[in-house]
Amino acid sequence: MTKVINVENIITKFGNTLIHDDISFSIHKGEIFGILGGSGAGKSTLLRQLIMLQKFQSGNIQILGESLRGISHKTAHTLRQKWAVLFQFGALYSSLTVLENICLPLLEYTELPKGLIENMAMTKLSMVGLSGESAYLYPSELSGGMKKRVGLARALALDPELLFLDEPTSGLDPASAEAFDKLIVELRDMLGFSVIIVTHDLDTIRSALDRFIVLHNKKICFDGTYDAAINSDMTFLKEFLKAN
Amino acid sequence: MQRIQIQYLNANNLKVLIGNDWTKESLSNANTIEKEFLNLVDKTIIFDFINCLTIDSAGAVEILWIKNHLIKDGCKITYVNIDENHSKLLSFYEKNLQDKPQFSKKEYLFIERIGKWIIEGFQGVGNFLSFVGEMLFALLKLIISPWNFRFTAFIKHVDTSAIQAIGIITILSFLIGLVVAYQSAGYLAKVGADIFIVDISVMSVFRELSPIITAILITARSASSFTAEIGTMKITEEIDAMRTMGLDPFIFLVIPRVFALIITMPFLVFIADMAGMAGAYLVSHFQLGISLNDFIDRMYLEISVNELYVGLGKSPIYGAIIGVVGCYRGFQATGSTDSIGKLTTKSVVSALFWVIICDAIIAIALTKLGI
Numbered sequence: 349m350t351k352v353i354n355v356e357n358i359i360t361k362f363g364n365t366l367i368h369d370d371i372s373f374s375i376h377k378g379e380i381f382g383i384l385g386g387s388g389a390g391k392s393t394l395l396r397q398l399i400m401l402q403k404f405q406s407g408n409i410q411i412l413g414e415s416l417r418g419i420s421h422k423t424a425h426t427l428r429q430k431w432a433v434l435f436q437f438g439a440l441y442s443s444l445t446v447l448e449n450i451c452l453p454l455l456e457y458t459e460l461p462k463g464l465i466e467n468m469a470m471t472k473l474s475m476v477g478l479s480g481e482s483a484y485l486y487p488s489e490l491s492g493g494m495k496k497r498v499g500l501a502r503a504l505a506l507d508p509e510l511l512f513l514d515e516p517t518s519g520l521d522p523a524s525a526e527a528f529d530k531l532i533v534e535l536r537d538m539l540g541f542s543v544i545i546v547t548h549d550l551d552t553i554r555s556a557l558d559r560f561i562v563l564h565n566k567k568i569c570f571d572g573t574y575d576a577a578i579n580s581d582m583t584f585l586k587e588f589l590k591a592n
Numbered sequence: 593m594q595r596i597q598i599q600y601l602n603a604n605n606l607k608v609l610i611g612n613d614w615t616k617e618s619l620s621n622a623n624t625i626e627k628e629f630l631n632l633v634d635k636t637i638i639f640d641f642i643n644c645l646t647i648d649s650a651g652a653v654e655i656l657w658i659k660n661h662l663i664k665d666g667c668k669i670t671y672v673n674i675d676e677n678h679s680k681l682l683s684f685y686e687k688n689l690q691d692k693p694q695f696s697k698k699e700y701l702f703i704e705r706i707g708k709w710i711i712e713g714f715q716g717v718g719n720f721l722s723f724v725g726e727m728l729f730a731l732l733k734l735i736i737s738p739w740n741f742r743f744t745a746f747i748k749h750v751d752t753s754a755i756q757a758i759g760i761i762t763i764l765s766f767l768i769g770l771v772v773a774y775q776s777a778g779y780l781a782k783v784g785a786d787i788f789i790v791d792i793s794v795m796s797v798f799r800e801l802s803p804i805i806t807a808i809l810i811t812a813r814s815a816s817s818f819t820a821e822i823g824t825m826k827i828t829e830e831i832d833a834m835r836t837m838g839l840d841p842f843i844f845l846v847i848p849r850v851f852a853l854i855i856t857m858p859f860l861v862f863i864a865d866m867a868g869m870a871g872a873y874l875v876s877h878f879q880l881g882i883s884l885n886d887f888i889d890r891m892y893l894e895i896s897v898n899e900l901y902v903g904l905g906k907s908p909i910y911g912a913i914i915g916v917v918g919c920y921r922g923f924q925a926t927g928s929t930d931s932i933g934k935l936t937t938k939s940v941v942s943a944l945f946w947v948i949i950c951d952a953i954i955a956i957a958l959t960k961l962g963i
Contacts, residue, residue: 442928447692459620460650466692468653474688483693488927506616507648538684 350377352510352542353398357407360393367393369566380536380543382553382560386588389563391546392514398544399433399512400424412509429457431510432503436518438495440487446498447483453505472501477531493524513545517552525549529556550589562588606637610644614651629658634666642673652685723920730842745848753814754856758863761809765864768805769797769871777879786880790890793872798899802864804951807910810853811943815918818849819939822922823932850915857911858904865903898963906954910947917943
């Protein structure tokens with residue numbers, strides 16, 4: 349299997365506080381990969397480092413064969429078009445309608461005719477389970493769950509090879525959360541992208557993730573599948589998976 | 593390799609060869625529905641995917657739209673030589689194809705728009721009056737139980753709205769006094785009425801310029817920040833949180849802000865008056881050679897102290913207008929963050945508008961009263 353992301357010996361410090369101490373892992377193509385850990389364990393920091401929003405002090409990250417250390421602006425720009433991020437609260441542009449939000453990346457990065465772009469946007473909207481009626485609504489008129497779905501539709505606009513999700517099911521009711529997990533798995537099966545999820549939703553961990561890492565005490569304390577995790581005899585891991 | 597190639601097998605049977613790439617790159621600047629397909633009616637069409645290598649979402653949606661268009665015109669479509677993955681992808685996207693709904697923004701007639709505008713105007717007045725009413729009710733509660741007055745918040749707003757504004761108000765008023773005196777100096781010297789420079793500068797600065805300049809600066813600094821602060825609190829549900837705790841947002845947020853402005857405005861105007869006089873004296877001295885004693889004597893003997901009182905007296909009214917309008921606009925914030933930007937603009941514009949209207953009314957009233 350080809351590695352889409354390879355993280356080697358990452359060390360992160362905020363001032364004198366050590367966040368990550370020598371972290372290494374890799375993510376394969378087509379995998380749904382989880383980054384887990386308690387609050388303040390540095391999950392979100394790690395995600396932000398992967399998507400080049402935050403720097404790391406030492407080590408290296410390779411994404412789709414490009415090394416993020418000393419990356420040129422041009423490479424970074426092309427890399428950013430190959431991945432998409434769904435932020436925790438959707439991060440929709442509040443001055444644009446749902447349809448305009450989804451069309452935006454297509455209008456900026458492709459030369460496709462306007463009609464086709466709108467047809468594509470409507471299709472993506474349906475893929476995430478929203479009907480056409482929401483197309484002209486503004487983000488402030490949407491519920492939290494709908495915002496996340498629209499955010500996902502926008503993330504899917506450019507057919508990304510990598511999809512980063514930051515706590516995709518937080519704030520959703522159990523039924524919507526389950527539907528969202530199913531949707532991610534279904535889209536992955538259909539479109540073949542790799543998914544990196546930061547989460548601490550036990551249902552997501554159980555039903556959606558192929559493999560995950562658990563951050564604890566600044567290090568990775570587990571790297572493997574859910575079955576391996578529940579059968580391991582590490583007390584922290586057992587508590588973590590039960591307590592959540 | 594062409595993206596699409598049409599071969600006629602016979603009059604009613606066609607074969608459409610799908611090209612190598614159906615991706616965002618290859619579809620750049622394409623027409624949404626290819627012209628060739630526009631006049632095909634009641635044909636049997638075979639889509640041949642033998643050359644097709646890659647299809648992405650743009651390609652799939654485009655192929656499906658062509659297909660739907662043809663089906664609508666009574667054609668029959670079949671796929672041949674299609675890769676299993678492509679077939680799965682196409683049926684996945686086909687399931688999710690949906691039309692863009694009609695944008696149902698209602699067009700209003702001119703007369704309807706006027707009507708809407710008038711009704712919205714009345715609603716605006718109603719909202720504002722109910723806001724003022726709520727504020728007065730809070731004030732009444734404070735009169736009954738004055739210990740509920742938020743003294744710390746009041747002091748904080750005195751500091752941010754007034755004390756921190758002293759520097760800029762002094763500098764600008766000094767310059768205004770200087771400019772007014774300078775503009776008149778040349779003319780007065782020509783007619784030999786040098787000493788009247790004192791009358792002109794004192795009257796214009798005390799009566800009009802200082803209060804207006806101070807009001808403009810306070811509007812720019814405080815009305816905008818009141819709207820932005822309260823608007824953000826409204827959007828982040830902090831105001832709802834206060835209400836559920838039984839804390840009256842008018843007592844906590846509005847009254848301290850409005851009172852801070854009402855009470856500090858006369859002091860700020862007084863400072864502006866002094867700075868303006870300093871500017872005027874400087875010009876009188878260097879341009880017309882009037883000594884400090886002459887300047888003060890002239891003020892003392894010829895100019896009624898009413899000039900000062902009028903300027904100071906109307907400034908609390910301006911303070912009240914600025915504070916109430918700033919807070920009122922903040923409470924109007926709803927939903928999204930971009931409403932705050934619009935409301936801040938509105939707040940500054942309408943606060944200034946009402947300050948100047950009020951100034952005009954006071955000027956006329958005072959003239960009638962002979963003050």
